[in-house]
Amino acid sequence: MARWEPDARGRLARVALDLYAERGFEQTTVGDIAERAGVTERTFFRYFADKREVLFDGSTMLRDALVDAIASAPASLGPIEVVGHAFGQAADTLQERREHAVRRAAVVAANTSLQERELLKMASLAEAAATALRARGVEASVATLAAEAGAAAFRIAFDSWVADPHPTDLHAAVLAVLGDLRAVVAGT
C-alpha cells in the first residue's frame, strides 16, 4: 500500500463519525474505521492518537481562529469585547459545518469519555484565549475571567444551536449569550 494517502486524515475523520453514529462509539474499533476508509490501522495512528481524538480534529482550527482573532482585534477594544469578537469568529468557522457539528454532538453526548474529552478541549480553548489576551497586555486575572466568560457563552450558544431545528446565526448567538451573562451576573 502506498504511504501517501490523498486526504486520508479527512476521510478517516468522516468515516469514524459515520461509524460512531451507526454502531456507537464503544462498538467501533480503529480496525473498522481504517477498513472502511481503505487504509491500514497504522495509517490511522499516523494521524490520531486514539479513537477519541479523531472526533476532535477540528479543535485546532477552532483554537487558531480564536487566537488569531484575539491577536488581530483592534487595540481600542476592551478584554470582554475582544473575547466576544473572537469567540464569534470561532463560531463562524462552525457555521458552514453545522450538519457535521450536529451529528458529532449526538455521538459525544452518548459517551462519558467523549464528554470528558470535549470538556478538556473547551478548557484548553479558554486557556488559549486567556494566553492570547495576556499577550495583548491584559492583566492575568482579567484575562482568565474574560476567557472563561467567553468560553461559557460559546458552549451555551453552541449547545442551543446544535439542538435547534431552526438555528440562527451562531456568531450572533454567542454575543447574545454573553449579553445575557452580563445581565445575570450583574443581578439585573
Added chain:
Amino acid sequence: MARWEPDARGRLARVALDLYAERGFEQTTVGDIAERAGVTERTFFRYFADKREVLFDGSTMLRDALVDAIASAPASLGPIEVVGHAFGQAADTLQERREHAVRRAAVVAANTSLQERELLKMASLAEAAATALRARGVEASVATLAAEAGAAAFRIAFDSWVADPHPTDLHAAVLAVLGDLRAVVAGT
C-alpha cells in the same frame, strides 16, 4: 476476611491518594491500594468503579452542600446572589480539608485523564446548581448562566487557593472572584 470493614471506604481513599502522590497515578494499581489498605480488590470495587473515582469521593458531598444551600437560600435573593451563597457554602466544606485538597490537586494536575474527570465533575456540579435554581422558579436560561458563572468563580478561586502558600478564606475568595467576573463581563 470479614465482609464488614470499619471505614474501608475512607481508608481506601486516603491510601489511594498517598500512593498516587508517591508513585504516580499511572504506576499505582487497584491491587496496590487494596493491599496497603488491608482489604481485597473486591472490597475496593464495592466502593469505587475504578482507580479514578476514588479521587472524586468528595464530589457528592460538595454537590449536596451546593444543592442544599440553593434550596434553603432566602426567597429574597436573586439568582446570582443565591449562586454566590451556595458556592461559598460548598467552599466551606473544603476549608478544613485543605491539606487533602492540595495533595489531591497535584495528583489531578499531573494526569490528563484525571483532569478530564475533574472537568466532568465540575460540569455536573454546575448542572446540579442550575437544576436547583430552576426548582426555585428561576427561568431556565438564567439558571444555566448563573450556575456557570458560579462554577467558574468557584474553580478559579479554588485553583488560586490550592496554589497559595498563605491562603485566605475560600468562601470569601469565591465571592471576590464572582465580583471580579461581574466587572470584567460588564467591561468596567
